[in-house]
Amino acid sequence: MSKPKGFEKPTGVRDYLPHVVSKLRYIEENVLQSMSQWGYRQIITPTLEYYDTVGVASSTSDRKLYKMLNNRGTTMVLRSDMTTPIARVMGSLLKEEPRPIRLAYHANVFRSIEEEAGREAEFFQTGAELVGVDSPEGDAEVIALAISSLQAAGVQNFKISLGHVGFLSGLLEEALPGQAHEQEALKDRLLNRDFVGFREQLSAFSLSAEQRAELEGLLRLRGAQDICRQALEISSNPQAQASIRHLCQVWDVLEAYDISEYVMIDLTMIGNFSYYTGMVFEGYAAELGSPICSGGRYDNLLAQFGRDVVATGFALKTNRILDGVQLPLPEPEKPVLILYEDSRRRDAFAHAADLRKLGKMVVTEYAADVEQASATLADYQEIVHFVNDK
Amino acid sequence: MSQILKVAMPKGRIYKKAAELFRQAGIPIPTDVDDSRKLIVELPEAGMEFILAKPVDVPIYVEHGVADIGIVGKDVLMEENRDVYELLDLGIARCRMSVIALPDWQPGIQQRVATKYPNVASQYFRERGQQVEVIKLNGSIELAPMIGLADRIVDMVETGQTLRENGLVEMEELFGITSRLIANRVSYRMKSEEIQQLCDQLQKVIQPPAASETQEIG
Structure with a gap:
């Protein structure tokens, strides 16, 4: 690459001019205010972390991490999310803090990207973590807080999709018992949103017509609470059943919060398996082509930092809301x-x-x-x- | 109230087959759209709006959400690797991706492969432990081995007519290609009913592959 011209900056990073900053601050202040009203206290962690701790434990794939060497030759990373640094704090500074712990954050995070417009290398996330609550109540609280945060940010028209990684795992274990490789192939297809490939894989395996129909039927399991009932009939695998019962309970709590109208159950949505361990969710706004929030339960992450407790959390993709959503901003004051x-x-x-x-x-x-x-x-x-x- | 679906349609070869499939599925697409030069066509009776795009750009429009769904060949999907839902194999525009060379081809010391699909070609040879130099061309790929630019090419083969006329042979098949229905991540959720309904309608009229081709899948 030729030497950059004076006005250029690296691809994927941006300048925020005053009128954009005021919109960003509006989102940040309102969302953090809302989180604080739910008892979530703000935390700040460093931008730089060790590769061997936070870098390795994070859910970001290795090639998307920004890595650098410090003056001693130790590999460092720019944080790629806030969940992993918070897990590190949980295992150290907050190790003795009694559970449950509620934390909120607003921070810039970094991902190394393909050089193309629309993909950002540095962006803001505003999110929350609930540590130490194992029940459906905890899952529902985090979803309720995500909805309340989207409303506080001023997003008008949005939907939350709710899934559970355990349902698919159980369903596949029932259909293809002990065949880890085949199960992995099917999960990969779903993770890549390749339904055609999923069906092709299914017909390549020796399954009964009934089993194949069940697994294909998975692709249609989207909708309101009745989906839970349908799903219970599909599989008798204990893990799948337990996952669905858990989702039903989460749904009941969401109804008590009076927010189930924003949520739809989608059992094709599975999230990153190596990271999430239970329910997963994503938020979508009508105006935007990609999700505006995502979250879920990740019960194994904190153990990597020496504190074996369960946790649920979510993050808003603050930049997408900033760029794509019409917000009811107050008229700027004139001096x-x-x-x-x-x-x-x-x-x-x-x-x-x-x-x-x-x-x-x-x-x-x-x-x-x-x-x-x-x-x-x-x-x-x-x-x-x-x-x-x- | 049902929402309008924005559909990114590929201009050219695939368009007519896709529009015909839509008509068979009972979606009213007027035939005069087929030869129109308009880039955006509103189809209120069908509850759709067509965005007519270059085929290789269809997944880009869909990924960014400016189109809700799109129709595109598997070749483009494999090459572009975009974050979209691949919902249906439409079974139209059936062809295959193949490695092609002159009949007397022998592996040389420095192997060169010319293609319109550099990502597909690189990945294929890497998986087979072969280090090759990939040269990206934009058309008339068959020329490359004939005039000595590359010793093999990776390209789409429909009937094999062009290959025969130019004295080339198919060495290996990479994968079969058909057109796919793809959807944006958010539209798939926000317009789930409309998209599911379209899928169900299309699924009824999709032709299964001919018996000779079924064994190639997977």
């Missing part, structure tokens, strides 16, 4: 302009200080610096002159 000259400088500043105490935004300008023409009333709420008439 008061005070023009002054040498002899009345003290009065001008005193007046500005008084107005600022009242909560007004005040700009002071030395009159000789300002071309009178540019100081039009349109840019300011009011113009006050501390200038002696000639």
